[in-house]
Every structure is written in structure tokens, then in C-alpha cells.
Amino acid sequence: MKILGISGSPRKGKTTDKLVKEVLSATNCETEFISLAGKKIAPCSACLGCVADNLCKINDDMVWLREKLLTADAYVFGAPNYFSTLNSLTHCFLERFCQFRHRSGSALAGKFAAIVSIGGIAPEIPANVIEAMLPYYQIKHVGTVTAQGAASCFTCGHGENCSAGAVSILLGPGQKITKENIPDLSRQPEKILEAHMLGKKIEARLLANAPISKKNCFAPDCQ
Numbered sequence: 001m002k003i004l005g006i007s008g009s010p011r012k013g014k015t016t017d018k019l020v021k022e023v024l025s026a027t028n029c030e031t032e033f034i035s036l037a038g039k040k041i042a043p044c045s046a047c048l049g050c051v052a053d054n055l056c057k058i059n060d061d062m063v064w065l066r067e068k069l070l071t072a073d074a075y076v077f078g079a080p081n082y083f084s085t086l087n088s089l090t091h092c093f094l095e096r097f098c099q100f101r102h103r104s105g106s107a108l109a110g111k112f113a114a115i116v117s118i119g120g121i122a123p124e125i126p127a128n129v130i131e132a133m134l135p136y137y138q139i140k141h142v143g144t145v146t147a148q149g150a151a152s153c154f155t156c157g158h159g160e161n162c163s164a165g166a167v168s169i170l171l172g173p174g175q176k177i178t179k180e181n182i183p184d185l186s187r188q189p190e191k192i193l194e195a196h197m198l199g200k201k202i203e204a205r206l207l208a209n210a211p212i213s214k215k216n217c218f219a220p221d222c223q
């Protein structure tokens with residue numbers, strides 16, 4: 001059984017990547033992590049080119065990602081909040097799942113998904129958008145973990161003096177940025193714990209669902 005973790009953050013190695021990896025690390029299944037950072041993924045163009053054969057005709061990174069999606073049994077989708085919604089890179093990625101859902105069924109039907117949702121101020125918003133998209137693809141939602149990430153305003157060099165930025169919104173106007181007040185996953189141990197519990201939950205759902213022959217993971221009850 002394979003779990004595919006996909007982080008839709010364009011910032012490699014930041015909060016979304018880290019928390020997706022925490023969920024994956026808690027499972028005893030085969031896992032793969034993919035960052036969408038730098039990937040070319042266009043939005044769905046509504047051309048209907050995928051209706052007859054469930055194959056999107058746009059030639060970009062979704063071509064090889066498509067195969068990864070089809071062969072995985074479950075997913076961990078992670079995304080950051082940009083302007084009070086799901087960031088557009090992740091939205092484009094999920095829009096392109098449209099190719100799977102023609103002719104009374106989805107090629108992804110019955111697969112499971114856990115959601116990792118990050119925001120500088122409102123971390124829960126991307127999860128709500130992703131969760132609303134899953135039923136279109138007949139993917140079963142297993143659970144969600146949210147956490148606070150550091151908005152770029154903490155490191156842009158102008159955060160302390162900028163009235164429009166996240167520093168002023170979170171700490172109040174004129175506050176100094178210190179190592180301690182920059183949001184960081186290391187100061188949210190309860191979120192790491194939640195991520196691990198979510199990893200265990202997705203593994204349990206896979207085990208409960210799998211035929212004996214497919215239980216090729218290393219969990220004790222898989223042997």
C-alpha cells in the first residue's frame with residue numbers, strides 16, 4: 001500500500017512540506033513525498049479533451065503526476081493559505097483531477113486523503129477548500145491537521161514597519177520580530193502529534209480496506 005504526500009507550497013522545506021512529511025513518517029506503509037514547488041501545472045482549461053479517455057491533453061508536469069496519483073492508494077495533500085483561500089498552485093493541481101471523473105465514475109474512487117493545512121494567520125482555510133473538492137473525485141477524507149506557518153513578512157526585511165503585513169496583524173503595530181515570535185512548527189508540538197495520529201489513521205483505513213494480498217506494508221498486523 002502506497003501513500004503519496006503532495007505539498008502545494010512553492011516554498012521548499014517550509015511548514016507545509018514539513019507537516020506533510022510528519023504525517024507520512026508516522027505510517028508503516030510505502031510513502032513518497034512530492035513538492036509542487038517549481039512544477040508547471042496549468043489550470044483546467046475546460047476543453048473537454050479528457051472526456052473520452054480520462055487523459056488530460058495539457059502537456060505539463062501533471063502528465064507524470066497523473067501516474068503517481070493513479071498508483072497510490074492514499075494521499076496526504078498539503079497546502080498553504082494565500083489570501084484567505086487555497087494557494088493557486090494547489091488549486092490548479094486539484095482542478096486537473098477533473099480528467100479522472102468522467103463517465104459515471106472516478107479513477108480515484110475509494111482512495112483516501114488526509115489534509116495538511118497551513119496559514120500564517122488562518123491555517124484552516126485551505127483544508128476547507130480541499131475537503132470540498134474531494135467528493136468530486138470520490139476520494140474519502142480521513143482527517144485534517146492544521147498549523148501556523150511563518151508568513152514571508154517575518155523575513156522580508158520590512159515586517160516591523162509595514163502596516164499591511166502579517167507581523168503587524170499578528171503582533172500589533174511597531175512590534176519587534178524576535179526568534180521566539182516567528183511562528184515555527186518546532187513550537188507547536190501538539191501539531192506534530194496530531195500529524196502522527198493522522199498518519200496512523202490513514203494507515204488504519206488502508207489496512208481495513210485492503211485485500212490480504214495488497215497488505216504489503218511493514219505494520220505488525222500486515223504480516
Ligand SMILES: Cc1cc2nc3c(=O)[nH]c(=O)nc-3n(C[C@H](O)[C@H](O)[C@H](O)COP(=O)(O)O)c2cc1C
Pocket residue numbers: 009010011014015016017079080081082083084085118119120121122123148149150151152
Ligand atoms: C501571497 C501570500 C498570501 C498569503 N495570504 C495569507 C492569508 O490570507 N491568510 C493567512 O493565514 N496566511 C497567508 N499567507 C501566509 C502563508 O499561509 C504562510 O506563510 C504559510 O506558512 C505558507 O506555507 P509554507 O510555510 O509551507 O510556505 C500568505 C502568504 C503569501 C505568500
